[in-house]
């Protein structure tokens with residue numbers, strides 16, 4: 420069994436559509452050899468968040484009989500959708516662990532028939548999401564300090580800010596590339612779902628509750644799911660409406676690379692990441708109401724950023740002008756990347772992998788981004 424497990428592990432290389440067999444067999448073997456936990460192993464602490472499908476708490480281990488049980492954790496107590504989120508986290512842990520928060524374990528507490536809850540356990544990555552950080556007046560210098568670990572006494576200015584923003588964008592795109600190469604589309608990329616990991620000093624993605632795994636047809640766009648309208652791309656469906664329902668798992672495994680190429684569902688996340696880039700570059704779009712207003716303006720311009728710029732630039736506020744100036748550095752290479760991400764047609768948007776190779780990332784960031792290449 421172990422040998423088979425090893426073979427299937429090698430087989431399931433990220434970026435290659437894994438077969439039906441190894442996906443499920445691997446999950447089974449891994450599950451067999453990992454420690455199992457239950458409710459009583461954890462002590463609930465402060466509530467960190469409450470979404471439509473679950474509540475998140477900070478927790479600690481009840482007893483610490485071994486060295487693995489160290490450090491703080493978070494638990495999400497979720498409704499029926501928790502099962503899908505556990506699946507996604509297990510998959511990410513095997514295929515692209517660095518993209519997302521470190522997943523420890525997931526289980527059903529109680530019986531699913533009697534309204535049991537799914538418990539999802541992660542390591543506590545840190546106190547701040549990108550949303551908290553961009554709301555600060557100090558942004559982006561607060562992030563520079565967190566990434567480099569100490570206050571830098573270098574001269575502040577547009578160039579420096581651009582360098583910090585470039586580093587953050589590089590980390591987000593790196594994490595997204597990991598997910599997309601694994602066959603997962605997140606569908607809820609926003610600053611609230613990007614956490615700063617104090618351990619690795621990088622940004623990681625959280626909240627796979629809305630994610631869809633197209634390689635096996637898991638969570639194939641449930642009709643009742645509402646996308647966050649502030650960051651959602653204009654397309655309502657991320658797969659062509661010609662593909663009416665979720666194909667069964669084996670069929671999806673065989674077909675999905677083809678469906679993926681036809682529909683490029685990953686570009687939905689790219690649009691959302693582009694809006695994050697925009698919020699980082701323009702201080703005036705960092706509040707919810709300002710972002711909603713921007714979305715309205717962009718819609719009026721048929722989602723054409725260049726047309727939008729023409730309408731707002733002549734009477735731009737100093738904050739708005741500052742954003743354009745930052746994106747215009749180095750012959751407008753930042754503006755070029757932004758306009759390749761925020762486009763009406765999914766097909767015309769750049770992929771996460773291509774974005775990482777974009778000349779915007781050629782100049783050195785805060786850290787060398789060599790780990791990306």
Ligand code: ADP
Pocket residue numbers: 467468469470471472473474475493495520521541542543544545546548611612614625626627628
């Ligand atoms: P939801 O949006 O469904 O409520 P999330 O998974 O986005 O659930 O988590 C809610 C909040 O909990 C996040 O915004 C973040 O503040 C915190 N959080 C989630 N996962 C972690 C983690 N691994 N480490 C630290 N904080 C976390």
Ligand code: MG
Pocket residue numbers: 470611612625626
């Ligand atoms: Mg969330």
